[in-house]
Amino acid sequence: DDISPADWPQHGRTAAEQRYSPLSQINTENVKRLGLAWYEDFDTLRGQEGTPLIIDGVMYLTTNWSKVEALNAATGELLWRYDPRVPGNVAVRGCCDTVNRGAAYWKGKVFVGTFDGRLIALNAKSGHLEWSVDTIPHDASLGKIRSYTVDGAPRVAKGTVIIGNGGAEFGARGFVSGFDAETGKLKWRFFTVPAPDNRPDGAASDEVLQKKAYRTWSPTGGWTESGGGGTVWDSIVYDPETDLLFLGVGNGSPWNYQVRSKGIGSNLFLGSIVAIRPETGEYVWHFQETPMDQWDFTASQPIMVLDLMLNGRKRHVLAQAPKNGFFYLLDAQTGEFISGHPYTDVNWCYGLDPKTGRPQMVPEALWSLTGETWLGVPGSLGGHNWAPMAYSPQTGYVYIPAQQLPEPFKSEKGFRMGRMGVNLGIDMAGLPDDPKVLEEVGKGVKGWLEAWDPVAGKVAFRVPHTTPWNGGVLATGGSLVFQGLATGGFEAYDARNGQALYNFDAHTGIVAPPVTYEVNGRQYVAVEVGWGGVFPLMGGALARLHNTTTNHSRMLVFALDGKAALPAEIRDQQIPLKSRQSFDPDKAQKGYAVYQRYCLACHGDNAVGGGVLPDLRWSGALEDSTAFYSVVGNGALTNYGMVGFGKEISHKGIEQIRQFLISRSVSSSSHEAGTTKDK
């Protein structure tokens, strides 16, 4: 390729998205001399998932709430800043924090998707808006809920900007759109699941959906109301060699397959990789990793393209470690299944059919059909989520930010779709409060960096971490692998054996992937820090157990002999303020169910905050029912992302939530006080 080794000009550095940089000034010998060269504070304390781009010494980065900055990459000096002013009331449409994973650059323009569904093009020199389009069509058949958000990075292929969206946890019909990079004019759209009535959309996907996909759904399932899901919320990769665009398609909506499709059909293209033409959106091939999805097993995880020698033959392949626990290799040209091996523990299927790659499912795993509880491994957060993996051509390994988060799945009795809040169709009974039980459950929860040999189809080595939900990975020509951790360490390992060579205390959990670049002969390593994403929002006690840092949102940039220092860290800010109110146990009990349905997704299972959004047990608003209603019912804090639920939940229901939160405040404050001491 003709990409300068100094730059990081695309999401995964090159089109193949291997997240490998040949730069080697920083290497295994001298990495211990790495120090902070500069840092910049961001304006929120929410999750940062962005991959910055670096082109000719300028860094283009995106932050939470879809904000954009251009900085001098050597000094951190601000060149311009653009705030798309995403209204706070859209936060509730997204499952997983108002994150943004990055920008795309093409011929002097910077493209960013915004959380409220726009795609914007900025002048890379000035930061001025060149064009803006609403990517969510108002006249399309998208189901009744239409809970769309955009947080993935756009990609540019042959002058077309491509973007998808999220929303399958609420109700959405997945699609991807291609826009003319110069003008913002829509070129094509590709829907990933059929229209409820199988009528054409006037889109590139019409023929394949009508002929192939529609018959894999029950014509009268709940999907006809919800939209069916299949959102393409993260991975989209363009492969110039095959001239194909690969889409990572997400999970079913609602999750419950019995409700969604009456337990019938494989539900194409859920949990699939779909290859289309970048200029027209024309369908070319697909491969479904998870038929009959009922575990939130998205195929949205980062895709990379590799050239490997397999059985003595050079193959151009697509590689992915999706949530379902298998590492897949597919022929990039044809989509032919080459191999799929478990990269983590898997209990939902016995293995994959060696010819077709179709999973041989464990009957009990089909919880929506059996009516029984299924303790799934992986759970809905996957053996690997969105945090990007990296490939080193030096070692031949793919480095996966892997994890284990087992999860019980059980059908919700009397499920009905709501206009607000998640619509999963699963029982939302959460974790108990007993610290002993939590500790026991916590033992099954793990995170590690995995070096995976894609040719042999097995683990080369693992670097264990203390928690799951760690950051994305970077591999470099200095034989190094970099990763930020949930616990706040920014680390470097020897790519050959995983030996830890460097650790920096970033003072905050890290989920974003690092990048590296060179300006004026000096190599830098950059990473956005800031704890967030879905795990700390909904994870409750598990997320709390695994993260006791205070959240900070920053860009950190390292170089050899860097001399900058972060401000001194104060770790004793989170002193729980126990509510002084009393509560009615019966109302509190009822409030638990309402809370789990509407509040859990952001404020945490059983009202335990995971360190990003407010932990409601210590909220001042609990002290007064009118004050509480003004926030939860009327939306007094809408600008911060907390909308009013007064149209969806009754006055009585909202008071029950308050009673429940008071009960949690009273019952857990003494235990909580012990967990926030300085480390």
Ligand SMILES: O=C(O)c1cc(C(=O)O)c2c(n1)C(=O)C(=O)c1cc(C(=O)O)[nH]c1-2
């Ligand atoms: O089904 C969807 O539409 C959808 C969207 C998103 C998103 O937009 O971030 C996530 C997920 N699903 C998801 O399943 C998931 O685990 C997840 C994690 C994150 C994150 O940023 O931490 N987003 C998402």
Ligand SMILES: [Ca+2]
């Ligand atoms: Ca999902």
